Amino acid sequence: MEYSLKMRVIFLSLLLAASSFAADITGTWNFSVNTPAGNGSPTFVFQQTGEKLTGTYTGYFGSAELQGTVKADDVEYSFTTQTGKISYKGKVAGTKMKGIVKLEELGEGTFEGSKK
Numbered sequence: 001m002e003y004s005l006k007m008r009v010i011f012l013s014l015l016l017a018a019s020s021f022a023a024d025i026t027g028t029w030n031f032s033v034n035t036p037a038g039n040g041s042p043t044f045v046f047q048q049t050g051e052k053l054t055g056t057y058t059g060y061f062g063s064a065e066l067q068g069t070v071k072a073d074d075v076e077y078s079f080t081t082q083t084g085k086i087s088y089k090g091k092v093a094g095t096k097m098k099g100i101v102k103l104e105e106l107g108e109g110t111f112e113g114s115k116k
Contacts, residue, residue, distance in 0.1 A: 023070060023072070023073050023075070023092040024048055024070075025046045025048055025053070025070060025075060025092055025097070025115070026046055026047055026048045027045070027046060027115050027116065028043065028044070028045050028046075028115070028116040029043070029044045029045075029046065029097065029113045029114065029115050029116065030043055030113065030114055030116060031043070031044060031059075031111050031112065031113040032111065032112050032113070033059075033101055033109060033110075033111045034109050034110050034111070035101065035103060035106060035107055035108070035109030035110075036106070036107045036108075036109065037103060037106040037107060037109075038060075040059050040060045041059070042057055042058060042059025042060065043057075043058045043059065044056070044057055044058075044066070044113070045058075048070055051069050051070055051071055052069065053066075053067065053068040053069055053070050053075070053077050054066065054067055054068075055077075057079050057086075061081035061082065061083060061086070062081060062082070064079040064080060064081050065079060066078065066079040067079075068088075070092070073091050073092045073093065074089075074090075074091060074092075075088070075089070075090055075091070075092050075097065075099075076088065076089045076090075083103065083104070083105060083106065084103070084104030084105050085104045086101065086102070086103050086104065087101070087102045088100070088101050088102075088111060089102075090111065095114060095115040096112070096113070096114055096115075097111075097112070097113040097114075097115075098110070098111060098112040098113070099111060
């Protein structure tokens with residue numbers, strides 16, 4: 001009986017530990033962005049340390065440094081360009097990502113990305 005209880009505790013501990021890991025999106029990603037203001041194909045280079053996300057955006061608006069977070073499969077980050085603040089919020093599934101992009105003055109759209 002005691003052995004069975006110990007096994008249950010170990011199993012539940014491992015299950016909880018596995019569910020708390022965030023997706024690791026470190027690397028280069030190619031995106032497809034669709035907005036009312038137009039479409040684009042930016043490239044992002046992400047560096048993730050725990051839940052903290054940093055990196056660079058390169059695309060239609062030039063280049064910019066970004067900051068954000070990754071919590072489980074939820075990702076949020078933003079950067080500022082000459083047109084204002086641009087924010088991304090989405091979900092990660094392996095080497096794919098998709099969600100909503102908000103361009104401060106230009107409206108809201110959608111994005112999909114793939115890790116290189």
